[in-house]
Amino acid sequence: xxxxxxxxxxxxxxxxxxxxxxxxxxxxxxxxxxxxxxxxxxxxxxxxxxxxxxxxxxxxxxxxxxxxxxxxxxxxxxxxxxxxxxxxxxxxxxxxxxxxxxxxxxxxxxxxxxxxxxxxxxxxxxxxxxxxxxxxxxxxxxxxxxxxxxxxxxxxxxxxxxxxxxxxxxxxxxxxxxxxxxxxxxxxxxxxxxxxxxxxxxxxxxxxxxxxxxxxxxxxxxxxxxxxxxxxxxxxxxxxxxxxxxxxxxxxxxxxxxxxxxxxxxxxxxxxxxxxxxxxxxxxxxxxxxxxxxxxxxxxxxxxxxxxxxxxxxxxxxxxxxxxxxxxxxxxxxxxxxxxxxxxxxxxxxxxx
Numbered sequence: 001x002x003x004x005x006x007x008x009x010x011x012x013x014x015x016x017x018x019x020x021x022x023x024x025x026x027x028x029x030x031x032x033x034x035x036x037x038x039x040x041x042x043x044x045x046x047x048x049x050x051x052x053x054x055x056x057x058x059x060x061x062x063x064x065x066x067x068x069x070x071x072x073x074x075x076x077x078x079x080x081x082x083x084x085x086x087x088x089x090x091x092x093x094x095x096x097x098x099x100x101x102x103x104x105x106x107x108x109x110x111x112x113x114x115x116x117x118x119x120x121x122x123x124x125x126x127x128x129x130x131x132x133x134x135x136x137x138x139x140x141x142x143x144x145x146x147x148x149x150x151x152x153x154x155x156x157x158x159x160x161x162x163x164x165x166x167x168x169x170x171x172x173x174x175x176x177x178x179x180x181x182x183x184x185x186x187x188x189x190x191x192x193x194x195x196x197x198x199x200x201x202x203x204x205x206x207x208x209x210x211x212x213x214x215x216x217x218x219x220x221x222x223x224x225x226x227x228x229x230x231x232x233x234x235x236x237x238x239x240x241x242x243x244x245x246x247x248x249x250x251x252x253x254x255x256x257x258x259x260x261x262x263x264x265x266x267x268x269x270x271x272x273x274x275x276x277x278x279x280x281x282x283x284x285x286x287x288x289x290x291x292x293x294x295x296x297x298x299x300x301x302x303x304x305x306x307x308x309x310x311x312x313x314x315x316x317x318x319x320x321x322x323x324x325x326x327x328x329x330x331x332x333x334x335x336x337x338x339x340x341x342x343x344x345x346x347x348x349x350x351x352x353x
Contacts, residue, residue, distance in 0.1 A: 267326045
């Protein structure tokens, strides 16, 4: 069994590599020019060469590497070469910007993927020396990174921003980070998405302000309360499970006494909440789950069943209800069994830093 799994895993890895090579052959970038906004400077990027005759492998040669060349405009409008330098990208960057002063250059991501690795942002001086390489984790919090949409083949890239620039007055590098949670159209090209700005000092590559949560995000939250009469299953809602208490109409002295939901909830001593199921998070499933609970004379739960709620949420709600404890219900004959309803509310709440 182990050998079979290992073989399948190896074949899967081989297919992924073959797919990546094929993508390289089809989409290999050519020579590109990137101008400063005032057109006084530009960087010409020459990608590392691939040997398409031999499966898209890297052509082994002494000077085969991604290269940038900085040019400056002359008085007659033509450009003269200042210097060439090696880029840190394995093949070629995805985008490049040049400051109006020509003192700094910034490259972004790799042409075959974005949002992963220390090439997310690379800052160079005009002499081609590297100021700093940054991964997303260097300037975005884990909360912000979790909101970034996956793109590309098999979600191997994270689209984190675009249209970055150098400020004229300060020469600071401004990164425009996308907030996909504020895209009103929900379109695949993120039209209407809002962008937030992060500023870096190009002399050091350090953040101008301390890293903090920047992007609004949706948090999956769970709360509990009385059921407020929500018991009937709606469209697409799981049907009630088998009853904990027989509805025979002939109650005995030992039969549980029905308690109002508000009173029952008020008697709860320990109220652990369920975790939001990962599959429900992915499906963005939310809503209220009503659980019927029976307790014994000591207030311990002896039975719990889901009365209504989303199918992806009922199971964890029932499991949590079984862990609740209640203060004993007092009747004319002392402590007695009781039955009541409690509600778990699963919802996504927009959190704005």
